[in-house]
Each structure stands twice: as C-alpha cells, then as structure tokens.
Amino acid sequence: MTVKRLVTIAVAVTALSATAWVFVIPRLRPHVFHGVVMQSETPAPAIELEATTGGLVGLDSFAGKLVVVYFGYTHCPDICPATLASLNKALDLMGDGADDVQVVMVTVDPERDTVEYLADYMAYFDDSFIGMTGSMEDISRIATAYGVYFAADEGDAESGYTIAHNASVMVIGRDGHLRLILPPDVTADEIAADLRYLQ
Amino acid sequence: MRARRVALGLLAAAVTLVPAACNSSRGVTVTDGWSRPVPPVSPASAVFLEISNDLDGRVTLTGASSEACGSMELHQTNIDDAGVMTMRPLADGLLLEPGTSARLAPGGTHLMCLEPEVFEGSFDVELVLDGAAAIVTTVTIEDR
Numbered sequence: 001m002t003v004k005r006l007v008t009i010a011v012a013v014t015a016l017s018a019t020a021w022v023f024v025i026p027r028l029r030p031h032v033f034h035g036v037v038m039q040s041e042t043p044a045p046a047i048e049l050e051a052t053t054g055g056l057v058g059l060d061s062f063a064g065k066l067v068v069v070y071f072g073y074t075h076c077p078d079i080c081p082a083t084l085a086s087l088n089k090a091l092d093l094m095g096d097g098a099d100d101v102q103v104v105m106v107t108v109d110p111e112r113d114t115v116e117y118l119a120d121y122m123a124y125f126d127d128s129f130i131g132m133t134g135s136m137e138d139i140s141r142i143a144t145a146y147g148v149y150f151a152a153d154e155g156d157a158e159s160g161y162t163i164a165h166n167a168s169v170m171v172i173g174r175d176g177h178l179r180l181i182l183p184p185d186v187t188a189d190e191i192a193a194d195l196r197y198l199q
Numbered sequence: 200m201r202a203r204r205v206a207l208g209l210l211a212a213a214v215t216l217v218p219a220a221c222n223s224s225r226g227v228t229v230t231d232g233w234s235r236p237v238p239p240v241s242p243a244s245a246v247f248l249e250i251s252n253d254l255d256g257r258v259t260l261t262g263a264s265s266e267a268c269g270s271m272e273l274h275q276t277n278i279d280d281a282g283v284m285t286m287r288p289l290a291d292g293l294l295l296e297p298g299t300s301a302r303l304a305p306g307g308t309h310l311m312c313l314e315p316e317v318f319e320g321s322f323d324v325e326l327v328l329d330g331a332a333a334i335v336t337t338v339t340i341e342d343r
C-alpha cells in the first residue's frame with residue numbers, strides 16, 4: 001500500500017518535472033542570439049543603391065520587414081555562396097514568416113558585379129533575394145557606415161584581384177534599427193531562430 | 200597432381216597480389232572531393248577534399264586542372280576575429296610531410312575553379328604533385 005503510493009508519487013513527480021523541462025523551461029529561458037546584439041538609438045545607416053529589382057532602391061522600401069544585409073561579391077567562391085545558401089534555407093525554415101524578411105546583398109565589387117549579373121546570381125539562391133550595386137564611392141561610404149571593411153587585393157594574372165571583406169550578416173529590425181550582426185559561419189537553423197525572435 | 204597445380208597457381212596469384220596491395224596503401228590518396236553548388240553564372244567555385252601522404256618523402260600539392268574549369272588555383276581563405284575574410288593564392292603549394300594528411304575545407308584551403316562549366320553532378324580533377332605522380336579524383340557537387 002505505502003510502496004504503491006510512493007511509486008505513484010514518484011511517477012507523478014517525474015512526469016511533472018519532465019513536462020516542466022520540455023514545455024515550460026524553454027519558454028522561460030531568454031532567447032540567446034547567435035551573433036552580436038546591437039542596441040542602436042539611431043536608424044541603420046541609409047542604403048540607396050541600384051537594385052536587381054530595378055532602379056535606385058533604399059532601405060525605406062522594406063519598411064516593416066526585417067532586412068538582412070550582406071556585403072559580398074560573386075567572385076567569392078567559398079564563404080559567400082555558403083552564406084547565401086544558409087540564408088535561403090533559413091527562409092525555408094521560417095515558412096510564412098519569410099514573407100516579412102528581405103535579404104539584400106550589397107556587392108563590394110561593383111566593377112565586376114553589374115546589376116544584370118547580380119540578378120542572375122541572386123535568383124539562383126532565392127527569387128526574393130535582392131542584389132545591390134553602385135559606384136565604388138557610394139558602396140565604400142555605406143560599408144564604412146556599417147563597420148564593414150573591404151579592400152581589393154592583388155590577385156595573380158589568372159584569378160584577378162580578390163577582395164578582403166567583412167563577411168558578417170547584418171540584421172535590421174522592423175523599426176529600421178540595426179539589431180544583430182551574425183558571424184559568417186552561422187547556420188540556417190541559427191539564422192531562422194534569431195530572425196523569428198526579431199519578428 | 201591437379202590439386203597441386205591449382206595450389207601453386209593460387210600461391211603465385213597471392214604473391215603477385217601482395218605487392219599490389221602494399222603499393223596502394225603506401226602512396227598519396229585523395230578522398231572526399233566535393234564542391235558547393237554555385238549559380239551557373241558564377242565566375243568561380245571552390246573544390247574541397249582530403250589528401251594524405253603515406254610515402255616516405257615530402258609531397259607538395261602544387262596545382263590542379265579539370266575539364267570542368269577554365270583554370271584552377273590553390274587558394275587559402277582566412278577569416279579573422281573581426282569577420283574579415285581574405286583569399287590568397289598559396290604560391291608555394293600545400294606541403295605534406297610523410298605520414299600526414301590535410302583537409303581542404305570551407306574557410307581554409309581550397310582549389311579555386313575559375314570559369315566553372317559544370318554546376319551539378321560531379322567532375323574529375325587532376326591534382327599536380329611535387330614528389331609523387333599526378334592523381335585524378337572525382338569531385339561531387341553537393342550542398343553541405
């Protein structure tokens with residue numbers, strides 16, 4: 001009788017704590033971002049460049065959306081396609097939530113990345129991705145405002161120059177303020193988790 | 200009589216097989232060749248693989264070629280703590296001391312395929328080595 005009751009209590013306690021661990025505690029735990037969280041008082045630096053969607057496009061065209069800004073270039077064979085593929089997978093993971101996310105790649109190689117060329121390149125990853133280009137002066141100014149360093153490197157005769165660039169992924173919140181900087185090796189799951197939280 | 204002849208034949212076969220087996224395990228081996236899918240308009244893609252040197256001497260990977268690429272170069276990617284990524288040619292090649300192996304992987308060393316012509320499936324790459332004969336390996340295009 002007592003043993004039976006003890007067993008019942010033990011089972012009930014185990015079930016309760018299991019429920020707490022699985023359902024309650026994860027919700028109480030604050031979201032842990034996978035990048036550097038920014039608490040900026042001022043709106044994200046303006047970006048107005050020639051876009052693959054046609055004409056000059058500014059950040060204000062994406063008002064109300066999360067904007068993911070990536071400074072990259074199409075001659076980058078290693079990290080850039082991996083990051084763009086991860087961003088595409090992250091949007092897939094977000095389902096309908098992805099409708100309120102705009103991914104933008106600003107080229108740091110405007111000499112070679114024309115708007116037509118960027119259009120083909122970006123569409124391969126996701127139809128919704130936008131590529132942006134402009135004059136070297138404009139791009140330098142915007143990159144600097146975002147704390148993104150880049151510089152053309154001497155390449156050799158075959159490959160031409162390559163570009164050293166900051167491969168981080170910036171996330172601008174729905175309020176237009178810079179919210180998050182994700183490292184280049186962030187995974188699709190991590191991106192999706194952070195974007196969902198920011199929505 | 201007949202059994203003896205068969206036995207001798209088997210022995211002879213075994214004797215010739217043994218050195219062959221030894222040779223294949225003591226050389227340079229290349230495994231796990233892969234390349235990330237890139238848009239067909241891409242001017243470049245990166246090839247990754249694992250290479251091991253089981254010879255008694257040093258071997259240097261100096262370059263590569265493929266019918267699927269206009270040209271190939273050995274490159275080194277670096278990402279520093281600030282997230283700045285750089286890519287440079289490995290001018291002296293990739294040195295493999297005897298008994299060591301190296302993995303060409305994203306964010307590290309890669310074979311850069313310039314003007315790629317194959318964007319799905321697989322393609323062959325010939326690795327040029329200093330200290331050993333050239334090796335042909337198959338590279339699979341896959342998203343990892």
Ligand SMILES: [Cu+2]
Pocket residue numbers: 077245274275286309310311
């Ligand atoms: Cu490269």
